[in-house]
Amino acid sequence: MNNQKAEKTDQPLAVCLVSGGLDSCVTAALAARDYRAAFLHVNYGQVTEEREMKAFNDIADYYRVPERLRLAVDIGYLKKIGGSRLTDPGYRSRREDGIPDTYVPFRNGNILSIAVSWAEVIGAEQIFIGAMEEDSSGYPDCREEFVSRFNRAIDAGTRPGSHIEVAAPIIHLSKGDVVRKGIEVGAPLRLSWSCYTSSGPAACGMCESCRLRLKGFSAAGAEDPIEYDQ
Amino acid sequence: MNNQKAEKTDQPLAVCLVSGGLDSCVTAALAARDYRAAFLHVNYGQVTEEREMKAFNDIADYYRVPERLRLAVDIGYLKKIGGSRLTDPGYRSRREDGIPDTYVPFRNGNILSIAVSWAEVIGAEQIFIGAMEEDSSGYPDCREEFVSRFNRAIDAGTRPGSHIEVAAPIIHLSKGDVVRKGIEVGAPLRLSWSCYTSSGPAACGMCESCRLRLKGFSAAGAEDPIEYDQ
Numbered sequence: 183m184n185n186q187k188a189e190k191t192d193q194p195l196a197v198c199l200v201s202g203g204l205d206s207c208v209t210a211a212l213a214a215r216d217y218r219a220a221f222l223h224v225n226y227g228q229v230t231e232e233r234e235m236k237a238f239n240d241i242a243d244y245y246r247v248p249e250r251l252r253l254a255v256d257i258g259y260l261k262k263i264g265g266s267r268l269t270d271p272g273y274r275s276r277r278e279d280g281i282p283d284t285y286v287p288f289r290n291g292n293i294l295s296i297a298v299s300w301a302e303v304i305g306a307e308q309i310f311i312g313a314m315e316e317d318s319s320g321y322p323d324c325r326e327e328f329v330s331r332f333n334r335a336i337d338a339g340t341r342p343g344s345h346i347e348v349a350a351p352i353i354h355l356s357k358g359d360v361v362r363k364g365i366e367v368g369a370p371l372r373l374s375w376s377c378y379t380s381s382g383p384a385a386c387g388m389c390e391s392c393r394l395r396l397k398g399f400s401a402a403g404a405e406d407p408i409e410y411d412q
Numbered sequence: 413m414n415n416q417k418a419e420k421t422d423q424p425l426a427v428c429l430v431s432g433g434l435d436s437c438v439t440a441a442l443a444a445r446d447y448r449a450a451f452l453h454v455n456y457g458q459v460t461e462e463r464e465m466k467a468f469n470d471i472a473d474y475y476r477v478p479e480r481l482r483l484a485v486d487i488g489y490l491k492k493i494g495g496s497r498l499t500d501p502g503y504r505s506r507r508e509d510g511i512p513d514t515y516v517p518f519r520n521g522n523i524l525s526i527a528v529s530w531a532e533v534i535g536a537e538q539i540f541i542g543a544m545e546e547d548s549s550g551y552p553d554c555r556e557e558f559v560s561r562f563n564r565a566i567d568a569g570t571r572p573g574s575h576i577e578v579a580a581p582i583i584h585l586s587k588g589d590v591v592r593k594g595i596e597v598g599a600p601l602r603l604s605w606s607c608y609t610s611s612g613p614a615a616c617g618m619c620e621s622c623r624l625r626l627k628g629f630s631a632a633g634a635e636d637p638i639e640y641d642q
Contacts, residue, residue, distance in 0.1 A: 255492065259485035259526060265533035281571060287532035288525055291569050295521040296489060302517035303495035323569035331568050335561040339521050339553035341511060 193218045196308035196349075197301045199293060202237025203376045204395050205312035205352060208360050210241055211369035212351045213310040220251035220304060224293050226286065227261030227269045230381050237375035244370045251304070255296055260286055268378070281320050284378070284390060290323035291332070294348060298336055301346045309348045316356055326353050357394055358401025365404060372407035384409040423448045426538035426579075427531045429523060432467025433606045434625055435542035435582060438590050440471055441599035442581050443540040450481035450534060454523050456516065457491030457499045460611050467605035474600045481534070485526055490516055498608070511550050514608070514620065520553035521562070524578060528566055531576045539578045546586055556583050587624055588631025595634060602637035614639040 196217035200206045201224070213219045223238040225231050235254065242252050261269040267283035274283060290313060297309045313324040322328060329350050336346050352360050364371050376395045377385035385392050387410040399406040426447035430436045431454070443449045453468040455461045465484065472482050491499040497513035504513060520543060527539045543554040552558060559580050566576050582590050594601050606625045607615035615622050617640040629636040 253489075253492070255489035257487065257489070259483075259487070260529060262483070262485065263526075263530050263533055265529075279571060279573070285571075286529075287571070288528040288566075288569055291525040291528055291565070292522070295518055295525045296493075298518040298521055299490060299495075299516075300493050303493055322571060325568065328565060328569040331561070331565040335521070335558060335565045336518075338555065338561050339518055339558040341509060341515075341517075341552060343509070 195306040196310055197222050197297045197306045198310040200238050200241055202234040204374045205314055205360055207241055207374035208364035208369045209310050209312035209352055211367045214245050221247045222297055223254045226257045233375050233381040237373055240373040285321050288323055294332055298346055302340050302344050307345050311350050313350050313353055315353055357398030361398045361402035361404055384411045386411055425536040426540055427452050427527045427536045428540040430468050430471055432464040434604045435544055435590055437471055437604035438594035438599045439540050439542035441597045444475050451477045452527055453484045456487045463605050463611040470603040515551050518553055524562055528576055532570050532574050537575050541580050543580045543583055545583055587628030591628045591632035591634055614641045616641055
């Protein structure tokens with residue numbers, strides 16, 4: 183079902199990576215302005231996967247993404263591989279390179295590769311990802327340099343004429359800018375979910391991800407529309 | 413279990429992608445000369461997966477790869493994404509770009525990304541892949557240009573100091589050269605499995621993969637040690 187070409191309309195097709203968090207919600211809104219967006223959600227054994235999946239579906243419904251262009255894939259192998267507190271709650275890094283324990287080694291390489299495979303099959307020419315340099319605490323695969331080099335690898339590794347390219351429209355924004363941009367383009371921020379530890383109905387407000395999100399809303403002078411325990 | 417560092421010995425550690433076919437068997441033999449090899453097998457919904465897995469385990473046993481450095485991951489999502497006769501027997505390409513129906517879009521991008529994640533966690537600095545330009549019938553992600561650009565992406569997308577690099581030691585060899593090289597380095601070719609359609613005990617001898625393999629042995633003036641139906 184997912185490998186059929188989408189119906190032809192005037193708008194070109196783009197794959198949009200939607201974790202269900204704030205950043206991907208705003209990125210999806212940006213993609214939906216110029217493209218028919220095919221939403222891709224990747225589960226890799228996160229503790230809050232179920233809640234993230236709900237956010238993904240809510241945002242996809244909001245943008246009326248047809249069922250066949252909504253793809254959820256499970257890369258539980260990243261949990262098996264380990265090396266991150268996001269997939270193994272007991273994990274603690276022994277390195278002192280400033281990269282937090284929540285870093286999942288080469289996660290974006292894995293996720294973008296899946297998006298490239300799907301993009302090639304459905305004929306999408308853009309892949310939207312909500313990666314951010316500043317607020318991703320030094321994850322190496324969230325940097326523009328990585329995206330740019332990965333694009334050159336895609337160009338060599340796909341069918342001639344595919345012209346698939348990764349777009350990272352919020353990569354240089356701060357979390358406050360992302361909130362502002364989301365409000366400006368009417369992104370359904372109330373449907374997004376960022377919390378790493380709670381699966382709802384309220385977010386914890388305490389984890390690294392909640393704190394970053396709340397800081398973003400505060401910097402934008404806006405109120406976060408989701409509920410918090412704290 | 414798989415995320416533990418291997419014991420320290422004099423030899424550095426390398427991840428070696430082992431499908432179980434002829435090319436990966438020879439590549440594993442080359443890796444095992446200079447490295448402690450951690451074997452990685454990726455299942456993506458191939459018809460003959462079970463037989464390939466047996467070949468993987470046989471070759472891993474031959475090279476005495478410890479259990480915790482033998483990792484099998486399932487990326488069945490490539491089957492869900494479709495676009496290849498290898499994962500969907502009914503698939504027929506409508507394109508006329510000379511790339512065969514067995515091409516799985518950006519398969520090596522997906523597989524190498526998994527290898528990078530594992531390499532980073534276990535501290536391996538090399539990733540061996542048995543990709544071959546000439547005999548891979550124009551698969552874009554089997555070309556040296558792809559591997560070289562992917563290496564630049566890895567360098568930007570992994571922890572500073574990881575120094576992970578993909579090595580493709582047989583990329584410019586013909587199938588005949590691979591057989592010759594395999595015999596020269598004592599690769600256990602009898603344990604490898606290449607057939608796309610049969611799961612044994614005998615290979616079909618008729619599919620694209622069997623024919624390439626047989627052509628290779630013939631060019632090397634050697635006899636293929638595995639059984640054939642035809």
